Amino acid sequence: MASPGSDESPAIAVDGLELTYSDGTRAVDGVDMTVPRGEFFGFLGPNGAGKTTTIKVLATLLSPTAGSVTVNGFDVRSDPRKVRESIGYMAQETSIDPELTAAENVRFACEAYGVPRGQRADRVDELLDLVDLRDVADKRAEEFSGGMKKRLDAATALVHRPPLVFLDEPTTGLDPKARNRLWDYFRRINDRGTTIFLTTQYLEEADQLCDRLAVILDGEIVAEGSPAELKREVGGEVLEVHFEGDDGGEGDRGGDDGNRGSDRERAAEIAREFDAFADATVEVTDDGIAVTAPTAREHGTDLLVALRDAGLTVTGFNVRAPTLDDVFLAITGEEVETERMDAGREEVQA
Amino acid sequence: MSDATGDETAGEARADGGTTESATAGPSAAETAAAGVAGEGGGRSSNTFLGDVWVNFKRWNVKAVRNPFVLVVSLVQPVIFLVLFTEVFGNVAGRAVAEGLPGVSYETYLVPAIAIQVSLAAAVTSGIGLVNDIENGMFEKVLVSPMNRTAVFLGKTAAEVFRIAIQVAIILGLGMLLGAEIETGVVGAAAIVATGIVFSLWFVALSNSLAVLTRDQESTIIGANLLQFPLLFLSSAFLPLSTLPDWIQTFARLNPVTYGVDTARALMLDRDVMTVLEVSRFDGAMNTVIPGFAVLLGLAVGFGSVAVFLLSRASSSDVQ
Numbered sequence: 001m002a003s004p005g006s007d008e009s010p011a012i013a014v015d016g017l018e019l020t021y022s023d024g025t026r027a028v029d030g031v032d033m034t035v036p037r038g039e040f041f042g043f044l045g046p047n048g049a050g051k052t053t054t055i056k057v058l059a060t061l062l063s064p065t066a067g068s069v070t071v072n073g074f075d076v077r078s079d080p081r082k083v084r085e086s087i088g089y090m091a092q093e094t095s096i097d098p099e100l101t102a103a104e105n106v107r108f109a110c111e112a113y114g115v116p117r118g119q120r121a122d123r124v125d126e127l128l129d130l131v132d133l134r135d136v137a138d139k140r141a142e143e144f145s146g147g148m149k150k151r152l153d154a155a156t157a158l159v160h161r162p163p164l165v166f167l168d169e170p171t172t173g174l175d176p177k178a179r180n181r182l183w184d185y186f187r188r189i190n191d192r193g194t195t196i197f198l199t200t201q202y203l204e205e206a207d208q209l210c211d212r213l214a215v216i217l218d219g220e221i222v223a224e225g226s227p228a229e230l231k232r233e234v235g236g237e238v239l240e241v242h243f244e245g246d247d248g249g250e251g252d253r254g255g256d257d258g259n260r261g262s263d264r265e266r267a268a269e270i271a272r273e274f275d276a277f278a279d280a281t282v283e284v285t286d287d288g289i290a291v292t293a294p295t296a297r298e299h300g301t302d303l304l305v306a307l308r309d310a311g312l313t314v315t316g317f318n319v320r321a322p323t324l325d326d327v328f329l330a331i332t333g334e335e336v337e338t339e340r341m342d343a344g345r346e347e348v349q350a
Numbered sequence: 351m352s353d354a355t356g357d358e359t360a361g362e363a364r365a366d367g368g369t370t371e372s373a374t375a376g377p378s379a380a381e382t383a384a385a386g387v388a389g390e391g392g393g394r395s396s397n398t399f400l401g402d403v404w405v406n407f408k409r410w411n412v413k414a415v416r417n418p419f420v421l422v423v424s425l426v427q428p429v430i431f432l433v434l435f436t437e438v439f440g441n442v443a444g445r446a447v448a449e450g451l452p453g454v455s456y457e458t459y460l461v462p463a464i465a466i467q468v469s470l471a472a473a474v475t476s477g478i479g480l481v482n483d484i485e486n487g488m489f490e491k492v493l494v495s496p497m498n499r500t501a502v503f504l505g506k507t508a509a510e511v512f513r514i515a516i517q518v519a520i521i522l523g524l525g526m527l528l529g530a531e532i533e534t535g536v537v538g539a540a541a542i543v544a545t546g547i548v549f550s551l552w553f554v555a556l557s558n559s560l561a562v563l564t565r566d567q568e569s570t571i572i573g574a575n576l577l578q579f580p581l582l583f584l585s586s587a588f589l590p591l592s593t594l595p596d597w598i599q600t601f602a603r604l605n606p607v608t609y610g611v612d613t614a615r616a617l618m619l620d621r622d623v624m625t626v627l628e629v630s631r632f633d634g635a636m637n638t639v640i641p642g643f644a645v646l647l648g649l650a651v652g653f654g655s656v657a658v659f660l661l662s663r664a665s666s667s668d669v670q
Binding site: 111 | 401402405411412413416417486487488490491492493494495496497514666
């Protein structure tokens with residue numbers, strides 16, 4: 001085993017982590033994971049799955065109930081200060097002092113993390129440059145937009161050039177433009193060799209940024225792998241079939257919903273009983289059906305013929321690779337409610 | 351999209367950049383010392399306890415200067431009391447005071463009480479600062495940093511105590527302008543400032559405890575303010591206890607304000623004014639000052655322990 005803090009120890013090694021809150025809620029229930037240095041690791045899960053709890057244990061804010069957790073080779077229980085020195089942490093809620101200027105916020109972080117006095121001024125400039133806040137360095141943070149505050153927060157997490165950075169849902173509540181901008185910073189940081197541990201509810205975010213993912217559900221890791229591997233685990237490709245009138249054409253509006261619904265149900269029924277798609281997952285969508293099967297591409301046309309024979313008018317079809325949404329659906333059995341996720345932010349679970 | 355506003359803000363930023371720099375980077379013996387111990391070279395150096403205290407002391411002072419509202423509000427009410435009480439009640443109250451303490455003007459009698467009132471009002475803002483820190487995430491941010499947690503709270507408290515010292519000094523100066531006399535001179539004035547500081551500690555601890563328990567700015571302000579007036583009026587602050595009803599005298603005996611005011615007043619008048627504790631082992635005013643300080647320190651330790659317990663509980667599991 002590598003010695004504590006040495007470069008050979010993984011960035012994060014978690015074995016059998018359990019965390020039970022004082023009210024008896026078991027937020028994390030037997031999580032194992034290893035994150036090698038330099039990786040962009042994504043921790044994905046719905047609200048209340050245990051993401052924030054796990055990240056807080058890794059950042060020494062919560063003490064684990066059971067299991068062993070080492071960060072950069074240091075045990076979070078016996079060596080919390082060494083852990084804190086070697087990580088950057090960006091909390092889910094933007095954490096900056098609104099009464100201080102942008103530069104003062106970064107400077108305070110420099111002092112808090114023991115950046116040598118002679119290097120502080122350069123470090124402040126460098127980090128404000130990185131997050132494009134140099135122009136407003138001497139403005140008070142309370143005047144900033146949500147995106148600017150987040151970027152400032154990100155800068156303060158990097159003052160001591162930590163080899164590992166935790167980002168807890170860093171883009172929740174931001175508009176797409178601000179989100180894209182933050183993604184760029186995170187890629188840049190990762191390119192410089194920094195390990196990143198990111199939690200997110202946004203599948204797209206994980207898909208865009210992460211080398212490897214773990215999906216947590218009810219306190220347990222239910223899937224792990226690269227985005228591509230996870231998509232393969234879904235079991236093949238997705239065949240989407242659309243039916244007549246389902247594209248929302250004017251003439252078909254009104255009173256037709258019952259029919260359309262039953263058309264889709266019938267189609268789903270046919271697909272489920274279709275011999276070639278033995279292991280298929282069939283789902284009724286807004287405008288047709290979606291069939292996920294290993295042989296979706298080869299036998300797609302056969303299904304289309306069968307549907308036409310049954311008197312259904314197919315207006316369009318499409319075979320595509322699965323997205324992480326499909327992964328989520330396959331694992332959790334529930335569709336990710338995008339709207340709820342856009343509006344909501346994960347509260348710390350009680 | 352933001353090009354125009356970007357330029358504008360940049361201009362403004364440069365305009366006030368100078369003052370900000372000098373406020374944070376001005377030469378200071380303590381800062382130089384802190385940096386010295388922290389050492390140079392390497393990506394980062396180890397934090398020292400004193401360095402951590404200093405960093406936080408500095409931050410809370412910058413915040414206090416940035417937010418003059420806090421400074422002013424905790425001064426305004428006591429100043430209003432000082433002026434109104436001496437002008438409105440001066441005649442009546444002066445006679446009551448003169449019965450027990452011949453030759454002492456009401457101004458002189460009142461100034462120590464107002465000094466204690468300032469400490470009380472300023473101590474309330476300590477808890478408010480903590481609530482704000484919890485709300486804007488700085489509390490957690492500090493907890494994940496390698497700074498020593500005790501040093502963090504010491505630095506914050508030191509900044510508040512520093513502010514209280516300045517405010518008490520302002521009240522003493524103002525009182526003298528109104529005709530109050532400090533019998534013990536400059537040394538006595540310094541001792542009154544020290545009394546204000548030691549007195550403030552129990553209320554600083556209390557307001558921080560309220561802050562951790564309620565985690566809500568309004569509850570903390572209301573809770574602390576609700577306590578302020580009964581504590582002030584049901585004490586020896588405004589009139590000699592002997593002129594007040596029995597039940598108030600009983601309450602005053604248990605009221606920390608009585609001990610703070612009596613101690614400050616003994617220093618102001620240079621005589622033993624404490625009636626709630628009969629001590630005669632020492633000399634003159636010391637018969638009030640020594641037991642007074644002992645009680646105040648005891649309170650500080652007691653309330654401080656509760657606050658430290660609550661804070662460390664909040665630090666180790668910030669989850670509700």
